[in-house]
Amino acid sequence: MGASVALDYDAELMLRVKDGDGASFGLLLEKYRASVSRFLFRMVQDQGVSEELAQEVFLRVYKSRETYEATAKFTTWLFRIATHLALNWLRDEKNERTQERLDQSTEDAPTREVPDRAPSVEQLMVHAVKVEEVRRAVAALPDKQRAAVLMHKYEEMEYSQIAKVLSCSESAVKSLLFRAYETLRVRLAHMA
Amino acid sequence: MDCPIRTQENTDWLLDYSAGRLDREHAAHVARHVETCQECARFVEGQQRVWNALSQWEVDPVSAGFDRRLYRAIEARPASWKDRLFRPLRPLWRPIIPLAAACLLIAVGVVLHVPQATIRPAASAEKIEAEQVERTLDDMQMLRELEMTPQQEGNTSKSL
Numbered sequence: 001m002g003a004s005v006a007l008d009y010d011a012e013l014m015l016r017v018k019d020g021d022g023a024s025f026g027l028l029l030e031k032y033r034a035s036v037s038r039f040l041f042r043m044v045q046d047q048g049v050s051e052e053l054a055q056e057v058f059l060r061v062y063k064s065r066e067t068y069e070a071t072a073k074f075t076t077w078l079f080r081i082a083t084h085l086a087l088n089w090l091r092d093e094k095n096e097r098t099q100e101r102l103d104q105s106t107e108d109a110p111t112r113e114v115p116d117r118a119p120s121v122e123q124l125m126v127h128a129v130k131v132e133e134v135r136r137a138v139a140a141l142p143d144k145q146r147a148a149v150l151m152h153k154y155e156e157m158e159y160s161q162i163a164k165v166l167s168c169s170e171s172a173v174k175s176l177l178f179r180a181y182e183t184l185r186v187r188l189a190h191m192a
Numbered sequence: 193m194d195c196p197i198r199t200q201e202n203t204d205w206l207l208d209y210s211a212g213r214l215d216r217e218h219a220a221h222v223a224r225h226v227e228t229c230q231e232c233a234r235f236v237e238g239q240q241r242v243w244n245a246l247s248q249w250e251v252d253p254v255s256a257g258f259d260r261r262l263y264r265a266i267e268a269r270p271a272s273w274k275d276r277l278f279r280p281l282r283p284l285w286r287p288i289i290p291l292a293a294a295c296l297l298i299a300v301g302v303v304l305h306v307p308q309a310t311i312r313p314a315a316s317a318e319k320i321e322a323e324q325v326e327r328t329l330d331d332m333q334m335l336r337e338l339e340m341t342p343q344q345e346g347n348t349s350k351s352l
Contacts, residue, residue, distance in 0.1 A: 029259065037258075038251045051254055055262050062266055134249045153246050156213075159204060178203045184246075185238040191245045 010074035017065045025065075029058055032075070035155060036082050042150050043086040044093075045139055053089060057082045072164060079155070079165045083147050090143050130191060137187040145180035152177055193225045197232055206232060210239035 010031070016024035036057055041050035060081050068077075138146055144166060151157045151165065159177075163170045196202045208214040209222040226232050 029262070033254060033258065037254045041251050042249070047252065051258065054254065055258070055265060058262055059265055130245065131249050134245050138246075138249075149246075152207075153211075153243070174204045177207060181207060181239060181242060184242045185235075188242050188245045189238065191241060 011070035014068050014074055015070060018068050025062060032078060039082055039150055039155060040086055044089055045135060053085050056085055076161050076164045083165055087143055137184055141180055141183060145176055148173055148176045149180045193221045195229055195232060197235060206235055210236045211243050
């Protein structure tokens with residue numbers, strides 16, 4: 001992902017999409033579908049929501065083709081859209097939950113049906129206990145720290161690229177990651 | 193090398209060293225430091241444990257209909273005015289290219305023939321002019337002859 005050749009090729013593909021070449025969009029989708037979906041799933045930890053968000057990411061990429069300028073790495077732009085959508089969703093979800101708690105405590109209004117975001121029994125059976133612990137530990141991280149860890153660990157992004165995605169300085173990313181991993185070290189200390 | 197944990201500098205070296213991502217030169221520096229620093233050794237050990245635990249978390253691939261749903265959404269989304277304007281022409285775009293090339297060749301041919309076409313009228317104009325001059329000279333000759341005829345007739349009547 002860090003190779004400059006790959007950068008030029010992806011940006012070139014996107015410029016072709018800008019010129020109306022639908023096949024190039026197909027190539028970009030094929031190349032980044034899995035990584036974007038994986039990142040979003042680990043961010044929101046819900047298969048349905050992460051797929052919806054991934055769809056929105058690629059829709060926005062396609063919609064923005066006319067204004068696209070190859071000024072940054074294509075993946076930086078792509079993960080910036082993905083991170084922005086995930087952080088917004090997490091923020092809205094938190095607000096919704098807070099509002100529900102307030103509603104429940106002040107009124108006797110009928111409770112609204114909320115989709116169960118906890119992993120199903122089937123999923124728990126499939127996933128090992130260790131993985132479940134990892135999931136919870138990552139989910140407990142502050143949103144921005146979580147995004148930084150996921151991009152660093154799973155997408156193997158450079159600090160400078162993560163900084164661009166999160167719109168902060170490289171030193172801020174290093175400090176964010178150091179704190180995040182510190183928390184994870186404490187939470188996952190018992191894991192061999 | 194100064195202790196990254198105590199100085200809070202180059203902490204990324206420790207993270208990358210634990211992940212096995214640090215380049216050989218820096219990795220050698222960190223390795224030498226870790227041998228003598230218990231705090232950093234503990235950090236590396238804990239970080240490697242976290243790294244391995246995170247590696248166990250795999251994610252299912254997207255559902256089979258992902259692309260189909262995406263393309264359907266793209267089709268359903270209102271297009272920009274440029275797209276709406278040029279979309280009906282897109283299927284014609286490629287077949288039009290040889291036609292356009294042929295038209296261009298014809299246009300070039302016409303342009304190249306224009307000077308010759310302008311020369312021809314000029315040549316014919318010269319021809320016409322010569323003919324006209326010739327005809328005019330004939331006419332003048334005829335008029336002179338006509339003018340001379342009454343005089344000659346007068347002279348003959350005087351002599352009679």
